[in-house]
Amino acid sequence: MKTADPITTEVVRNFVIACAQDMNAALWRSAYSAVIYEGRDSAVVLLDEKGNMLGQSTGVPLFVGAIDACVKLVLARYGTDMAQGDIFILNDSYLQGTHLHDVTAVGPLFHQGELVGFGAARAHWQDIGAIDPGSTMGSTSIFHEGIRLGPTRIVKEGKPIPEWYDLLTRNTRLKTMTLGDLNAQISAIRTGEKRLSGLLDRIGVDTYRSACANIFEQARILDIEAIRQLKDGTYYREGFLDDDGVTTDAVKIALTLTIAGEKMIIDLAGTSGPVQGSINCGAVQTESLLRLAYKTMINPDRAITGGSFSTMEVRIPDNCLLNAREPAACEWYFTGLGLLGDLMISCLGEAMPEKATAAHYGDSMVAAFFQMDKGEDSWISVEPTAGGWGGTNGGDGESALINLVNGGFRNIPAEVYETKFPVRVEEFSLRRDSGGAGRWRGGCGVTRTYLLLEDCYGALWFERARTPAWGLAGGQSGAGPVNDILAPAGEAEHPLKMRARAFRKGTRIVTRTGGGGGYGDPLARPVGEVLDDVRAGLVSVERAWSDYGVRIAPDMSVDLAASRPRAAM
Known part of the structure; x- marks a missing residue:
């Protein structure tokens, strides 16, 4: 077997990242829904033939640490029963960890008849057949949330399987958009296969695999060295979510971090059990969030690979909302993950105080609008909103930045929003006094005002009023979220979470996201x-x-x- 020298290894390291970026560009340019091509609610990865990650694209970082699990699920079900041109999809919340809207497409990549890797693309489908169009805020069971698929072959040897395409289109209110987004994911995988074959023609499969092994081993060694430099000890943090969207009870998130030599153990004992509302989260995605929080503090300048996180052990109790089991509702699975990420980063900040940072606003803070009674002109808008991040020892927190969970996700520009939807964005500004006071101030949240230009439905999901972004070293907490619904007749309401309901033309919905904590x-x-x-x-x-x-x-x-x-x- 040919071995890769250090220069070839670096060429391959940069190639796999560039390849994933090319794949993601193909997805964005081909997608039908604005949440993908404008919002970037997606992630694309290139993996080896065993499902180990090699290169990832920008996009939603929460997805990246879990897509390899999806590929391994496909491998476990189909084994060697794969051919060039095959495409598999899955979205089961208990397998891949997210809500059913996040559909992962997986394709085996062949070179001269030999399986050499996988391409995978996860993207948010706007409607998956739930009890409400788009994202329902009212589900209490997975069976309220739409079609649910385990690993499923939908394309065989390059030819779509008609029965599966028929099933998918019968379970969505947006048939054309759904097929367009699926085809965009397939296009991304085909792009990866083309790019990878070009490299393998030049260096050969054996050299490529040797370089991949080197990349994995380097990542493993770097992680071990980084953990050894941390202060041994046990660190504990807890916080409370406002509610589960159904009851008004607070929901506890607890995290204990133990560092011993080159080992890091994360234990979520003490976290609330499964809840009635839809904030339960699959274990795969919970671990992916912990990997993300780890990566923000440990070797953040190196890409995630199949050799990363060998030092990290995650323990999630069976009876825990972050280890969802059927029939727990999971539509808003990421609600607890923003708080969990802050708790993890806070514990790591105690072990590495030079990188300590105050908490950020934490939640996706989603405003959704739709009208599904207009045939082909029906429309849905679902997007997260930016907020404030925490100050650090030496710098103010960032204002109007998307939360940790969503990473590269972007607000749809007001000009695009107003072109595609009958909604006017009257204000999009920084929210004064929302950043926590400190020697280094927390970042500010944003105010976003929507004027509805026709009768339609609206829904809200805002979080972190009970546990807003906390400060450090004497810094104050940031402000929590506040919303106003102003009816044309003058009535006012102030819900943070609200299931989809009808609103009259002329209604104004004013959303205000939280700010970051101050430092010092x-x-x-x-x-x-x-x-x-x-x-x-x-x-x-x-x-x-x-x-x-x-x-x-x-x-x-x-x-x-x-x-x-x-x-x-």
Whole structure:
């Protein structure tokens, strides 16, 4: 067997990442739904013939750490019963961990008749046949949430299997869009096969496999070295979700992190058991989130591969909402993952204080609108909203940044939104006073106001009011989310979570996302930086005084004589 030298290994390392990016570009350019081609609610990976990850694209990072599990499920079911041109899909929440909208397509990649790897593309399908169009906020069982598929072959040797395509289109309200998005995922996989074959023509399969083995081993060694440098100990954090969307009871998320030598053990004992609402999450996706939080702190500059996370052991109790079992509802599976990520990063911050960071706003904070009574002109908009991230020892938190779970996901631009949907985005601005005060201020959330231009349905899912983004080292917590529904007749409501309901033309829905936690004593923030925040509209004159002890004069200058003395940091 030919072995790969260090230069060839680096060529292959960069190739597999570039290949995955090319695959994702094919997906984005071919997709029918705006949530994919504008929002980027997708992820694409290239894997070896055993289902080990080699290269991943930008997109939703939460998906990346779990797609390899999907490929291995396909391998377990079909084994060697695969041919060039085959495509398999699955979306079962208990197998792949997410809600049923996230459909993973998997294709074996062959070179000169030999299986050399897999391409996989996960994307959010807008409608999967649930009790409500788009994403239902009211499900209490997986059977309310749409069609559910284990590993299923839908294309054989390049030819679609008509029975499966018929089944898929009978279980969606958006037939053309669903088939378009599926074909875009297939296009991504075909792109990967073409790119990989080009490389293998040049260096051969044996050299390629040797380079992949080198990449895996390097990742394993780097992780071991990084964990050995951390302070041994046991660290515990807990927080509470607002509710499960059905009851008003708080839902506990608990995490214990133990570091011993080169081993890291994460135990979720103490987390609430399965809940009635739809925030249960499959174990595969829970572990993927913990990998993501790990990666933000441990060797973040190196890509995830099949050799990553060998030092990490995850223990999830059987009777836990983060280890969902049938028939638990999973539509809003990611609700607890934002908080879980903050808890994990907070524990790691204690073990590596030079990287400690305050918590971020945490939730996807979704506003959804739809009208399905217009035939081919029916429409659905479902998108997350950006918010504030936590301050660090040396820097303010980022404002208007998507949450940890969603990564590369983007808001649909207002111009595109207003072109595609009968909704006007009247305001999209930074939310003043939402960032937690500190020597380094937390980032600000955003205000987004929607004016409905026709009768339609709307739904909301906002989280983290009970446990908003906490501060560190004396920094204050960020603001939690707030929503207003303003009816044309003047009535006002303020729900954070709301199942889809009808609204009249002229209704305004104002959403305000949470801010990030502050870091350090607010009285240590220089007066000049506080003044800059006030002038930029990030902090009000009133909060400059109450939070920072800085008195702002009517001419927008600092009244030093009336301001409080600054603290040492």
